[in-house]
Amino acid sequence: MDQMTFHYDTVLSDVHMHRPSSRHLMTRLNHMGQPVFVSRFRILTGRAAEHKAGSGSDGEEEEEEEEQDGTVQLDEDGDFEVTHRPRRTSVAGEDRELVCPVILKQSDPEPEPEPEPEPDQEEKEKEDEEEEEKEEKEEEARCSRDVITIEHTMATPLEDVGKQVWRGAFLLADFILSEPQSFRGATVLELGGGTGFTSVVMATVAKTVYCTDVGDDLLSMCERNVALNRHLLEPKGGEVRVRRLDWLQHHLCTDADTEFSWSEEEVSDLHDNTTFIIAADVCYDDDLTDAFFRTLYKLCSNFSRPCAVLISIEKRMNFTLRHLDVTCEAYSHFRACLEQLQALQDGRCSFRVEPLTSNFPQFLLYERIEHLELWKVTSTPLPAGLQEDSGS
Numbered sequence: 407m408d409q410m411t412f413h414y415d416t417v418l419s420d421v422h423m424h425r426p427s428s429r430h431l432m433t434r435l436n437h438m439g440q441p442v443f444v445s446r447f448r449i450l451t452g453r454a455a456e457h458k459a460g461s462g463s464d465g466e467e468e469e470e471e472e473e474q475d476g477t478v479q480l481d482e483d484g485d486f487e488v489t490h491r492p493r494r495t496s497v498a499g500e501d502r503e504l505v506c507p508v509i510l511k512q513s514d515p516e517p518e519p520e521p522e523p524e525p526d527q528e529e530k531e532k533e534d535e536e537e538e539e540k541e542e543k544e545e546e547a548r549c550s551r552d553v554i555t556i557e558h559t560m561a562t563p564l565e566d567v568g569k570q571v572w573r574g575a576f577l578l579a580d581f582i583l584s585e586p587q588s589f590r591g592a593t594v595l596e597l598g599g600g601t602g603f604t605s606v607v608m609a610t611v612a613k614t615v616y617c618t619d620v621g622d623d624l625l626s627m628c629e630r631n632v633a634l635n636r637h638l639l640e641p642k643g644g645e646v647r648v649r650r651l652d653w654l655q656h657h658l659c660t661d662a663d664t665e666f667s668w669s670e671e672e673v674s675d676l677h678d679n680t681t682f683i684i685a686a687d688v689c690y691d692d693d694l695t696d697a698f699f700r701t702l703y704k705l706c707s708n709f710s711r712p713c714a715v716l717i718s719i720e721k722r723m724n725f726t727l728r729h730l731d732v733t734c735e736a737y738s739h740f741r742a743c744l745e746q747l748q749a750l751q752d753g754r755c756s757f758r759v760e761p762l763t764s765n766f767p768q769f770l771l772y773e774r775i776e777h778l779e780l781w782k783v784t785s786t787p788l789p790a791g792l793q794e795d796s797g798s
Contacts, residue, residue, distance in 0.1 A: 418561045419570040421772055433557065437623050440559045440566070447554045447571075447603075449583065450769050551641075555634045557627055558601050567690075568600035568624050574687025574718040575600070576772045577764065577780060579607040581716065582684075584766035586611040593679040595705070597653075597698065598688035602628035602646065606635045608684065609644030616676060618651035625650060625666045647672070653697035656704075677708050683715040689740040690722070699743045706785035707754040715783035716762075722777070747783065758784045 422445075434442050559569040582589060582604070592612045596605045598619055605617035605628075617628055629648040632639075639645065650659050650666040658676075659667045668676075683702065689695040706713055721737045748759045762780040 416561050417564055417567050417570075419567075419572050421571045421573055421576065422558075422560050436559070436627070438566075440562065440569070442557050442559055442627070444555060444557050445571070447556065447770055449552045449554065450771070451552065550637060554603065554606060554638065556601050556603055556631050557634070564691075566624075568598065568619060568621075569627060571601055571603055572687045572720070573772055573775070573778055574720050575604045576770045577774065577778045578604050578684060578686045578716060578718040580769050580774075581718075581762070581766055581780060582607050582611065583769045589682060592681050593675065594682045594684060595676060595680050597651065597683060597685045597701065599628060599648075600624065600686075602631040602648065604684060604686050605646050606632065606638065609639050609646045610642050612644055612682075614675070614679075615644065615646045616649050616672070617646050618649050620650060620652045622665060629666075651701070653694070653701040678710050680705075680709055681711060681713055683713060685716070686718045687720055689717070689719055689743075690736050692736065692739045695736070695739055695743055699747060702783075703747065703750070703753065706757075707787075709755075709785070709787065712784065712786045715785065717781045717783065718778065719781070720775075720778050744781065744783070753788075755785045755787045758786075760784075 431444050432441050433444050436442050556571060558571050562569055589611045594608050594612045594615045596617045599605050599617035602617050605615045609615045619625060625648055632646045648666055649668055658673055661667050688698055719740060721734045723734050744759050747757045760782050762782050768774055
């Protein structure tokens, strides 16, 4: 399944393009007949994360540190760089290496049979094997604590891009991992959660994460990803609840007969306790962007406390016949919506918009390009008196 067929409306995430094909293992076909792959993303820790954030200073020193930290070095284009072993000294005037064969042991014409092991020796060997198996299991468990396993599709039509993993989700996850104390014990809502990657990362520090999207197939994939990463969440006490939230609807679905619906208690918890809303790379279409900001305004106006909204976005440049130039219309529309939200004067809450710098550590292996941006919107409920004045 390394060979994929591309159509005119096929979209493929750069995250999948830059990962070795051996990491993509096909597991099944979803209800729509699309191949579903599984990928594993390691969370870098300590010096490795700091090094990725500050890469580009000292060439030789960086290469040496990357080898020590076990990370992969990329060149300026994002391609993998392979450091070759230095050649041994060759004979003058020749390009070939010296070949020095070493005979480790000459074969005996009739090898002597190995002596039967003593009973005590058999028991010792058995104990050694058990000890090795135990160490291997402990090492495997230790490594899995730093690995996020995600089921996803690749090369999908535009309407199914939520089933892929995008760089905007990695940027937002980096920010969460760089400031865990800010989200500890919080109630968080993710809009357009897709595969659930960012919600899983958030649940390693937050108390409750409502991961929302639309489409039964996508929500089922998201729920499965939450189950695949339960080993990351249970030690931290975090929880991800996959729920349906359609930006084109005006209410949360509470029908108990509908899959991924909300309970009345969850709706109350959402309105009373949510302090963060996150969204990763969801503003790529003007109509969807308008629906996103309408949903954002409605949610924040019903919250009983201030809320910080974190939005990651990638500026995608395209050549258009209308302008005969390279433009980024989706991003321009996104910025216009941000300005309109901040200028609102007649709502039930006020909004403050600010860009966040991306100089925080990089915990995931991807290309953090300059066109990746992170924005923060702070919503503050207006006092009852001001709400009445604004509504008059």
